[in-house]
Amino acid sequence: RALEAVRAPAADVDGFVREFLRELNFGQGVSLARATVNDQYLALARTVRHYLMARWLEAIAHQRREPVKAVGYLSAEYLLGRQLDNALLAADLEGVVTDGLAQCGLSLDTLREQEEEPGLGNGGLGRLAACFIDSLATLSVPCIGYGIRYEYGIFRQTFVDGRQVEQPDTWLALGSPWEFPHPESSQPVNFAGHTETFVDDDGSERTRWVPEWGVIGVPYNYMVPGYRNGRVNTLRLWSAQATKAFDLSIFNGGDYVDAVRAQTFAENISKVLYPEDSTPQGKELRLQQQYFFVACSLADFMFEVLDKDFDLTRLPERIVFQLNDTHPVIAVPEMMRLLVDVKKLPWDQAWEITRQCFNYTCHTLLPEALEVWPVDLLRRLLPRHYEIIDRINAEFLADVRARFPGDEMMVRRMSIISDYPERGVRMAHLATVASGRVNGVAELHSQLLRDKVLPDFSRIWPEKFTNVTNGVTPRRFLRHANPSLSGLITEAIGDGWVTDLDKLQELEPLAGDASFRARFREVKRANKSRLVNLLRERDGYELPVEPMLDVMVKRLHEYKRQSLKLLHIVTLYDRIASGRVAASQIQPRTFVFGAKAAPGYWMAKETIHLINAVASTVNSDPALEGVLHVAFPANYNVTLAETLIPAADLSEQISLAGKEASGTGNMKFALNGALTIGTDDGANVEIRRLVGEDNFFLFGLLEPEVADLSAQGYVPSSFYESDDELKRALDLIAAGAFSGGNPDTFAPVVSNLLHEDRFMALADYRAYLDAQARVDAAYADQDAWSRSAILNVARCGFFSSDRSMRDYIDRIWHTDPVS
Numbered sequence: 001r002a003l004e005a006v007r008a009p010a011a012d013v014d015g016f017v018r019e020f021l022r023e024l025n026f027g028q029g030v031s032l033a034r035a036t037v038n039d040q041y042l043a044l045a046r047t048v049r050h051y052l053m054a055r056w057l058e059a060i061a062h063q064r065r066e067p068v069k070a071v072g073y074l075s076a077e078y079l080l081g082r083q084l085d086n087a088l089l090a091a092d093l094e095g096v097v098t099d100g101l102a103q104c105g106l107s108l109d110t111l112r113e114q115e116e117e118p119g120l121g122n123g124g125l126g127r128l129a130a131c132f133i134d135s136l137a138t139l140s141v142p143c144i145g146y147g148i149r150y151e152y153g154i155f156r157q158t159f160v161d162g163r164q165v166e167q168p169d170t171w172l173a174l175g176s177p178w179e180f181p182h183p184e185s186s187q188p189v190n191f192a193g194h195t196e197t198f199v200d201d202d203g204s205e206r207t208r209w210v211p212e213w214g215v216i217g218v219p220y221n222y223m224v225p226g227y228r229n230g231r232v233n234t235l236r237l238w239s240a241q242a243t244k245a246f247d248l249s250i251f252n253g254g255d256y257v258d259a260v261r262a263q264t265f266a267e268n269i270s271k272v273l274y275p276e277d278s279t280p281q282g283k284e285l286r287l288q289q290q291y292f293f294v295a296c297s298l299a300d301f302m303f304e305v306l307d308k309d310f311d312l313t314r315l316p317e318r319i320v321f322q323l324n325d326t327h328p329v330i331a332v333p334e335m336m337r338l339l340v341d342v343k344k345l346p347w348d349q350a351w352e353i354t355r356q357c358f359n360y361t362c363h364t365l366l367p368e369a370l371e372v373w374p375v376d377l378l379r380r381l382l383p384r385h386y387e388i389i390d391r392i393n394a395e396f397l398a399d400v401r402a403r404f405p406g407d408e409m410m411v412r413r414m415s416i417i418s419d420y421p422e423r424g425v426r427m428a429h430l431a432t433v434a435s436g437r438v439n440g441v442a443e444l445h446s447q448l449l450r451d452k453v454l455p456d457f458s459r460i461w462p463e464k465f466t467n468v469t470n471g472v473t474p475r476r477f478l479r480h481a482n483p484s485l486s487g488l489i490t491e492a493i494g495d496g497w498v499t500d501l502d503k504l505q506e507l508e509p510l511a512g513d514a515s516f517r518a519r520f521r522e523v524k525r526a527n528k529s530r531l532v533n534l535l536r537e538r539d540g541y542e543l544p545v546e547p548m549l550d551v552m553v554k555r556l557h558e559y560k561r562q563s564l565k566l567l568h569i570v571t572l573y574d575r576i577a578s579g580r581v582a583a584s585q586i587q588p589r590t591f592v593f594g595a596k597a598a599p600g601y602w603m604a605k606e607t608i609h610l611i612n613a614v615a616s617t618v619n620s621d622p623a624l625e626g627v628l629h630v631a632f633p634a635n636y637n638v639t640l641a642e643t644l645i646p647a648a649d650l651s652e653q654i655s656l657a658g659k660e661a662s663g664t665g666n667m668k669f670a671l672n673g674a675l676t677i678g679t680d681d682g683a684n685v686e687i688r689r690l691v692g693e694d695n696f697f698l699f700g701l702l703e704p705e706v707a708d709l710s711a712q713g714y715v716p717s718s719f720y721e722s723d724d725e726l727k728r729a730l731d732l733i734a735a736g737a738f739s740g741g742n743p744d745t746f747a748p749v750v751s752n753l754l755h756e757d758r759f760m761a762l763a764d765y766r767a768y769l770d771a772q773a774r775v776d777a778a779y780a781d782q783d784a785w786s787r788s789a790i791l792n793v794a795r796c797g798f799f800s801s802d803r804s805m806r807d808y809i810d811r812i813w814h815t816d817p818v819s
């Protein structure tokens with residue numbers, strides 16, 4: 001037993017200092033006197049790990065020992081954010097570490113800045129996965145998060161002459177103290193080749209896959225600590241490595257250089273995160289990534305976490321896999337292959353098991369964002385999986401025909417394999433057929449998913465479809481990101497809210513308390529100074545502290561309508577420049593944008609250029625000083641969000657109704673006491689219902705109105721012609737007012753709005769400006785504004801990802817916490 005016991009270092013200052021110096025000297029190999037900041041950071045991170053390690057090993061042993069059911073979260077993205085502060089918070093070590101470092105003459109503030117955040121995701125979907133695994137650990141629910149260890153995460157954004165230039169994200173360059181490689185648990189993954197039938201020993205005819213090449217998946221484990229509950233779950237990310245056989249066989253004739261090249265080919269698979277978060281391109285490498293991590297993950301759970309001889313008919317008692325969008329859906333035919341070809345179960349029995357093991361979450365409504373893999377590609381790369389999909393489809397369509405005889409149109413609409421525009425596998429259809437439950441991510445989205453995206457499926461299987469509204473972790477996005485507000489809340493109602501966010505309701509009466517409101521305003525102010533200091537240090541940027549802070553941070557997308565926000569700013573600029581409104585009549589505002597564009601999304605990149613151009617014109621106009629300011633810090637990421645969101649007064653959530661599946665930034669802002677200006681879209685609908693319509697600035701077309709206007713034939717120029725201010729704003733851009741007089745620079749953006757405007761920015765322009773006028777009027781009464789802001793905080797407990805997780809657990813997963 002003594003050999004088994006793992007002891008954490010003593011959780012006091014002496015214990016910490018001893019462990020830290022040991023890590024610095026024996027782990028990092030430097031003396032304190034000669035250590036660089038990076039040495040110090042790495043030693044600190046490893047020291048903090050030690051405190052969590054005993055619990056982690058216990059959780060892993062428990063998983064093997066006890067027949068409990070776990071969640072297998074399958075996601076191609078995890079946008080984790082920095083790990084150090086999260087670990088300190090979970091283990092309640094911040095005080096000890098601050099004091100201990102001080103004894104060594106070091107400051108925690110300096111060391112935490114050393115961490116490169118793991119940006120292994122694009123945006124909402126990846127950050128949601130990170131919030132969910134945090135909540136599951138805090139709820140003591142066993143979960144393994146499975147994903148890809150991209151060597152390069154989301155690109156680092158820089159601006160050159162106002163245009164986005166992407167730099168590689170070298171997050172691993174200075175060491176990766178939070179990960180544990182486990183090469184002994186590597187998994188082989190095969191690709192390509194052909195299938196053949198043969199007669200098995202028992203005389204039955206079977207199929208086998210004769211692959212052409214393969215790689216090895218090496219797992220890297222990350223701790224996922226629950227909040228002060230002793231639970232530590234695992235995030236297991238796979239990295240691709242070449243096999244020896246691979247080097248020496250196919251790609252060379254014993255040539256050393258070719259062998260090394262072959263290695264690069266294999267290792268390409270986990271090299272880089274695809275930075276597109278819509279309009280997937282059907283790239284072969286992306287399919288390789290998807291199959292790679294899913295094959296590793298299923299084999300890992302079925303044959304490593306469970307015993308090799310585990311009775312797989314009982315698999316659904318031990319695991320439920322959640323498919324985070326369609327990216328991991330190739331797991332469905334992979335599980336069938338493992339059960340039928342490898343474990344020799346009869347097809348029907350295998351299908352029964354598979355259907356009980358999967359559920360699917362859809363995160364989009366845009367038709368172009370639905371993944372369809374060309375049959376030719378899928379068949380070449382995964383021939384056996386294609387056969388399996390084909391059989392799943394044939395049986396499914398036979399079922400449809402039996403229920404709706406003669407309705408061949410319906411059969412075509414529902415088929416997993418489409419014929420047009422080319423033969424392709426519709427991954428959302430495959431996911432829906434194979435899953436026990438299919439969910440959308442906000443009420444409106446789930447309704448539109450049933451009615452518009454998968455209407456035939458929801459007709460034949462109404463009980464399959466459900467909603468689970470997204471949430472965000474209150475640990476990272478309130479307790480950690482906003483220590484001042486957290487302190488104020490805890491002083492008022494105790495600290496139970498950190499794990500039971502509904503408790504924020506107890507703040508409601510304090511919205512009526514003038515002294516509490518004053519303290520709340522103090523907190524906002526302090527958070528703004530913190531942001532000002534950060535931007536000064538990070539970008540050498542001087543942001544004014546006084547004005548209202550109006551923030552729009554999210555990926556750059558036409559449907560999210562950063563261009564509508566710009567038209568507002570240009571209109572304010574024009575009102576002053578033309579003398580229609582005196583600068584003194586304008587409610588001073590600072591506008592902050594944060595947005596990355598997919599590198600191949602041309603219109604999005606032009607919009608970034610325009611935002612920067614408007615910013616430099618507005619900011620250099622002396623008449624606007626102290627009135628309007630536009631800031632666009634480059635490289636918006638989780639770390640920046642943690643300082644930016646708590647400082648915001650106004651949150652911009654202005655997507656065209658029916659296009660934003662949920663949004664989760666909207667929740668983070670409201671929880672931190674910003675008011676929202678937003679459309680009736682995604683989770684905005686639920687935020688508004690909960691905080692009250694008086695505490696939310698709603699504007700714009702409703703989803704059915706959007707549908708009607710589309711059906712009538714939307715003509716954006718008619719809005720331009722009939723609204724003088726809109727016309728002036730667009731004309732100003734077109735005339736070159738923000739491009740040194742050059743009318744060509746932004747002609748494509750203007751023309752796109754005037755003649756296409758797929759997302760109806762012009763149709764919502766006037767309603768948006770009216771709503772902004774209501775914002776200005778409301779902000780003028782600071783006391784009433786604070787009251788609304790406090791009510792936003794008090795009423796947003798619902799948006800905790802703990803609640804989302806309970807919802808999945810109760811209605812979809814049926815798993816239990818462990819004690």
Ligand code: 26Q
Pocket residue numbers: 122123124125126128274276277278280281282286327363364369371441470660661662663664682
């Ligand atoms: C797919 C195939 C090939 C290449 C890339 C992709 C890909 C990658 C990422 C497709 C989509 C994404 C990400 C989508 C996403 O972040 N969706 C957002 O999910 C949030 C969490 O549910 C919602 O709040 C947002 O509304 C939704 O836009």
